[in-house]
Amino acid sequence: MIIEKVIGNIKQAAQRPAHIERVYLRSDDLVKKIQRVQTDHGKELGIRLKNGKELMDGDILYQDDKNSIIISVIEDDVLVIRPTSLQQMGDIAHQLGNRHLPAQFEAEEMIVQYDYLVEELLQELNIPFAREKRKMNHAFKHIGHSHD
Known part of the structure; x- marks a missing residue:
């Protein structure tokens, strides 16, 4: 799956999704526009942001009725x-x-x-x-x- 835009941020979401997968990134990875990552459930993703936005802790990369994939920044x-x-x-x-x-x-x-x-x-x-x-x-x- 290729992610080209951030859907929103979990911190501003009206309700929490039922199931969350996390992509753990170091803070210096937040500025990378193109990168390959893996969720804590083993799902491989490509991130290719087009709008120049930097990633932030809590950003929602993917969401459907049952699942969300969210950025979590490592301390x-x-x-x-x-x-x-x-x-x-x-x-x-x-x-x-x-x-x-x-x-x-x-x-x-x-x-x-x-x-x-x-x-x-x-x-x-x-x-x-x-x-x-x-x-x-x-x-x-x-x-x-x-x-x-």
Whole structure:
């Protein structure tokens, strides 16, 4: 079966389907427009998205009267940074920006993929953080940049 569009998202669905098959993806697979995947029931699917939409946790790839196939994102190993001041936020944002490290922001948190060097830097700068397993809604994306 080839999937060319996302039908909706289970989080906004009026009712839950009777039977759900899941496709487990890492967050960095959410941006891939073409990929071959397998459901937790062993069904092979091809995903070829045409509309430029990125996949998200809970996206419905297929649905009929009895069955739905839904994306489930695998938790990432991340550092959740919780600066206590604008100064701390500026310091760590500058440091991570120099390393071209992609980050995501949720409420008062800055989230980056786990890296032991970043963990050491946060400890050295005395910036509060926690290492967590977290389901990310979007992939960590590098922004194109060069030092020409």
